[in-house]
Amino acid sequence: MTVTIRRVDTPADLKRIIEFPYELYANDPNWVPQLLSMQRDKFSKTKNPSWEYMHGDYFLAFRGDRLVGTIAAYINDRHNEFHDERAGWFGAFEVYDDAEAAQALLDTAARWVKDAGYPLIRGPQTFTTHEETGLLVDGFTRPVLLYPYNPPYYAGFIEAAGYKAVMDTYGFYMSAAKVKEVGLDERLERVTKAIMKRGKITVRPIDSKNIKADFQLFKDIYNVAWDKNWGFVPMTPRELDALVASLGQFLDHKLAFFAYVDGEPAGFILAIPDFNQVLQKVAPNPRTPEVISLLKALYHWKLKPSMDWVRVPLLGVKAEFRSKGVDAVLYHYVLQAALKGPYAHSDSGWILATNETMVSIAKNFGSEIYKTFRYYEKAL
Numbered sequence: 001m002t003v004t005i006r007r008v009d010t011p012a013d014l015k016r017i018i019e020f021p022y023e024l025y026a027n028d029p030n031w032v033p034q035l036l037s038m039q040r041d042k043f044s045k046t047k048n049p050s051w052e053y054m055h056g057d058y059f060l061a062f063r064g065d066r067l068v069g070t071i072a073a074y075i076n077d078r079h080n081e082f083h084d085e086r087a088g089w090f091g092a093f094e095v096y097d098d099a100e101a102a103q104a105l106l107d108t109a110a111r112w113v114k115d116a117g118y119p120l121i122r123g124p125q126t127f128t129t130h131e132e133t134g135l136l137v138d139g140f141t142r143p144v145l146l147y148p149y150n151p152p153y154y155a156g157f158i159e160a161a162g163y164k165a166v167m168d169t170y171g172f173y174m175s176a177a178k179v180k181e182v183g184l185d186e187r188l189e190r191v192t193k194a195i196m197k198r199g200k201i202t203v204r205p206i207d208s209k210n211i212k213a214d215f216q217l218f219k220d221i222y223n224v225a226w227d228k229n230w231g232f233v234p235m236t237p238r239e240l241d242a243l244v245a246s247l248g249q250f251l252d253h254k255l256a257f258f259a260y261v262d263g264e265p266a267g268f269i270l271a272i273p274d275f276n277q278v279l280q281k282v283a284p285n286p287r288t289p290e291v292i293s294l295l296k297a298l299y300h301w302k303l304k305p306s307m308d309w310v311r312v313p314l315l316g317v318k319a320e321f322r323s324k325g326v327d328a329v330l331y332h333y334v335l336q337a338a339l340k341g342p343y344a345h346s347d348s349g350w351i352l353a354t355n356e357t358m359v360s361i362a363k364n365f366g367s368e369i370y371k372t373f374r375y376y377e378k379a380l
Contacts, residue, residue, distance in 0.1 A: 001063045001064040002063075003061055003063055004061070004062050005104055005105065006062065007057050007059055007060075008060060014058065016060060016067055017060060017092065018039045019036075020069075020070050021094050022286055023067075024094055024095075024096065025149075028151070030140065030143070030149065032142060032143060032276040032280045033279060033284050033285060034284065035279070035284050035293060036286060036290055037290055042131070048127070049238040050128050050130075051127075052236065052238070053076065053077045053078045053236070054075060054076050054077065055075055055077075056074020056089075057074070057112060058070065058071070059071050059072070059073070059109070059112075061095065063101070068096050068098055068101045069096065069105050070093070070095070071091075072090060072092040072127070073088060073108070073109035073110075074088065074089050074090075074091070075088050075089070075113070075116060076233065078234075079231075086118050086119060086120065087118060087120040087121065087377070088112070088113030088120065088121045089113075089122055089123050090106070090109040090113075090122075090125075091123055091125045092126050093105065093106070093109075093124045097151070099157060102154075102157035102161070103160065106157070106158065106163070107161065109121060109123075110161075114380040119379065119380050120377055120378070121163075121378050121380060122166065122377040122378075123375070123376060124148075124376075128233065128239075129229075129231050130239065132146060132148040133148065133231075133373070133375075134148060134169055134350070134373030134374060134375055135150060135154055135375070135376065136150050136372075137373065138372040139171065141371075143276060144171075144276055144309060144347045145250075145272065145274050145275050145276045146311070146313060147349070147371070147373075148373065163376035163377060163378045164377060165376055166375050166376060166377045167230055167231070167352070167353065167374070168353040168373065169349065169351060169352055169353060169372070169374075170349060170350060170352075170369045170371065171347055171349035171351075171370055171373070172347065172348040172349055172363075172368065172369055173347060173367060173368055173369075173371075174335060174339070174345075174346045174348070174366055175339075175344060175346070176343070176344045176345070176346075177344070179339055179366060184365070184366045188332050188336075191332075192328070192332040192333075195324075195325040195329055198324075198325075199324035199325055199329075200262045201324065201326060202259070203260075203329060203333050204257065204260075205257055205337075206258070214256075214258070215244045215248070217258065218270075219240045221267065221268050221316055221318065222240065223235060223240075224318055225267060225268075225316025225317055226316055228319070230352055230354065231375070247270065247272060250272045250275050251272065252310075254341060255271035255272065255273075255310060255337055255338055256268070256269070256271070256334075257269050257330055257333045257334060257337075259317070259321075259326045261324060261326065266321040266324075266326050267316055267317035267318060267326045267327065267330055268314070269312065269314065269316075269331065270315075271311065271312045271313075271334045271337075271346070272313065273310055273343070274310060275301070278297050278300045278306060281306060282300065307342075308342065309344075309345040309347065310345070310346050310347070311349070312331075312347065312348040312349075313349070315327060315330060315331065315358075331348070331362070331365060332365070335348075335365065346367075348362055350373060
């Protein structure tokens with residue numbers, strides 16, 4: 001049967017695009033199923049705050065009555081304003097190993113963006129750089145929290161549809177065993193103290209008794225610290241509130257730090273326990289009532305803790321303090337806290353391939369690239 005494409009127009013259609021990955025990845029041991037409620041909120045154009053400044057459509061691909069793929073095409077107005085360009089995006093790209101269906105979906109997204117009056121399409125991104133972003137092209141192992149995951153064959157489909165690679169980002173891995181084996185902790189401790197003394201840098205952990213004030217300080221630093229990153233768009237107040245609320249659920253107070261230079265707030269770093277380890281054990285799915293999944297998650301999270309990975313998703317330093325080594329100091333503090341605690345594995349990412357400073361810092365700290373994510377674009 002030939003492939004047909006249908007726009008998502010009904011709640012039933014939206015349900016299908018949300019639930020399709022649970023079918024697609026059913027036999028993939030690396031894929032981590034997310035809670036259905038979180039996926040519904042992400043795809044909801046009223047609940048996801050990013051849709052306040054985006055507009056777009058979702059599409060379904062069928063062979064006969066069988067759903068074989070999905071995609072989203074959208075315009076991010078804040079991105080275009082912030083970067084002074086006219087680009088559209090594709091995301092939510094999921095498809096069986098079916099070249100015809102993949103081509104039809106990618107062509108549909110490109111045509112939608114072109115018809116909207118934009119000369120360029122980029123992706124995959126679902127739906128901002130603060131969410132799952134980029135295509136996994138190397139390191140097809142279990143993803144940590146908020147990392148995308150996809151089969152290896154996606155890259156070939158995207159390239160066959162005329163998309164060219166435009167940017168890579170990296171995930172860096174470090175293990176507590178390696179730190180101890182090569183004596184990194186003692187050497188880095190000496191280097192960090194020297195940097196702090198020279199730059200008048202002080203560091204403190206997040207204050208669990210004044211969490212609201214510290215989250216406000218985090219929000220004050222976040223947008224200005226990231227404003228020059230490729231693809232970054234400053235968060236709206238509602239997005240920042242949603243991020244704080246989301247991360248607050250998984251916060252380990254020992255894994256968040258603020259840095260000051262001569263008493264002035266200069267940067268922050270935040271690591272979070274890898275809740276994907278819990279979700280992989282729980283295996284949420286559309287056939288299981290979510291209350292049961294939540295009870296299982298509570299057991300593996302609180303009663304029988306199973307998380308020995310952390311992810312460092314957020315590191316931000318104000319531009320005027322970057323030459324002082326604040327980023328290296330914060331990186332040392334959070335890795336030291338994580339790997340001396342109950343965590344044996346650390347992921348730092350993603351980091352832009354073009355961010356030579358952070359790539360160098362990560363490597364000098366003994367981390368190694370273990371995942372690569374790629375963005376593609378196509379002129380229309």
